[in-house]
Amino acid sequence: MKNKLVKTLVFENQFSLSILDTTEMVNRAIEIHDLSPVASAALGRTMTVCTYMSSGLKSQKDKLYVTVAGDGPLGKITVCGNGELQMRGAVDNPYVDIPLKPNGKLDVGGAVGKGRLTVVKSMGLKEPYSGSSELVNGEIAEDFTKYYFYSEQQPIAVALGVKIGVDGKCVGAGGVILAALPFATEKNIVKVENIMKEFTDVSTKIQTLGVDGIIEKYFKEEITDEIVEYSPEYKCLCSKDYVKGILISLGKKELDDIIEKEGQVKVDCQFCEKKYIFSKEDVEELYK
Ligand SMILES: [Zn+2]
Incomplete structure (x- = not known):
């Protein structure tokens, strides 16, 4: 199944509806980072809401950079994306394992802890x-609901979910997001509150x-605009040139020290499994 984001307007054009299936994206992240179930859920939920956020960027070239920096055992979650919905993400401690909550759900809140969420959009x-x-x-x-309300003055209702099977793979991930437009009426706000109660188990x-089944079952009668479909994906945009830029910013002294100790400079991309190796000659070349 391909990742999918569907957007339209509902409730008399007073709410923007977004429904996401990010199952494949989450499985790619699990494959790259060898994520534990709770780390998969934390990163998967963040990547899902960031995919939605990226769909609001004005141009395909605009970039999004989000960190969820909590004091829990998972450490920091980092997600990047762009207007083309090419997304990538990582967490500090992918192997974190903590007990389930009393209701049997993964304890994402316990893994993340207290802290701050930061969004940078470069346009x-x-x-x-x-x-x-x-x-x-x-x-x-x-x-993210709080972030949208206070930082972007946009009231939104968000349901996110990531379900992990017994083999550690994701069997269902995605979200339903309803964003109120400025002229939303009380009557429709109540309707949205009621419909969101249906999505406490959005991953199932x-x-x-x-996505199509959810529209059919819950929103078909309420759609008041055309449905636009997007194909988000997990995609890292690293390259040797990008890594060169990072190395140059470290300074020649630092690189010479690494060459001295290790014989080469090895850089692992934070977001994919690519490794970049620079020999002594490559480093000399950087400074020509
Ligand atoms: Zn990469």
């Missing part, structure tokens, strides 16, 4: 936009119904 030549808010509970959905709904 062409303009100054990057940067916003930040304190985490509510580390469960990601509420944290993605697994069993898929």
Whole structure:
């Protein structure tokens, strides 16, 4: 199954509806980082909401950079994306393993802990936009709801879910997000609150119904605009030139020290499994 994001307007054009299936993206992240179930859920939920956030960027070239920096055992979650919905992400401690919550769910809030969520959007030549808010509970959905409300003055309702099977693979991941437009009426706000109660297990709904099935079952009668479909993907944009830029910023002295000790400079990309190796000659070349 391919990743999918579907957007349209609902409830008399007063709410923007986004439904995401990010199962494949989460499985790619699990494969790259060897994530534990709780780390998969934390990174997967963040990548899902960041895919939604990237779909709001004005141009395909605009970039998004999000960190969820909590004090829990998972450490920091980092997710990057762009207007083309090419997403990538990483966590500090991919192997973190903590007990399930009493209700049997993965304890994402316990793994993330308390801290801050920061969003940077870089848009062409303009100054990057940067916003930040304190985490509510580390469960990601509420944290981003608060972020949107205080930093972007946009009331949104967010349901996110990542379900991990017994083999450690993701069997269903995605989200349902309803964003209120400025003229949303009380009557429709109540409707949205009620419909969101259906998505406490959104990962199971993605697994069993898929994006189209969710629309059919819950939103068909309420759609008031055309449906636009996107194909997000896990894609790292690292390259040897990009890594060269990072190495140059470290300074020649630092690189010479590494060459002295290790014989080469090895750089592992944070977001994919690519490794970049620079020999003594390559390093000399950088400074020509
Ligand atoms: Zn990479």
